[in-house]
Amino acid sequence: MDNRTFLVIGIAVALLIGVIAVFMASGDPDGLESTALMIQGQKSLTGPAPPGAEIHENADGKFSYTAPMPDYTLSGKLGPAGGIVAIVAGTLLASGLVLGISKLLVARRKAKQAEANQ
DSSP states (O other), rough: OOHHHHHEEEEEEEEHHHHHHHHOSSOOOHHHHHHHHHTTSOOOOOOOOTTTTTOOOOTOOOOOOOOGGGGGGSTTTTTTHHHHHHHHHHHHHHHHHHHHHHHHHHHHHHHHHHHHHO
16 A cells, blocks of 8 residues: 555545544533633533533633634534534644645755755
8 A cells, every 4th residue: 555545544534533523522611621611710610511601701801712613613504514514624634734744844854865965
């Protein structure tokens, strides 16, 4: 199996796992979100987060961040399909970024080797 085939199969498997994960993901806050909600006083240690509790900046200047695709959705208008689109876009973006960086590093290494051989 050549490198391209291996890469295509790897991306396909990553997309398949990502798409399946959308339907298995919990709607509860993860550890980081839960900690931020506790610090802001919106959640207790033992209780669930109240409906509508979000991490944001208030008048006291507390932390604010809005994800480009919050909760694996696209503006909440597409339902589960939005989650699939978000996962596919994120996987392809991350894969492209890694491939681009690796190509730059390989080109840099080849240039150094050619320079050392002269």
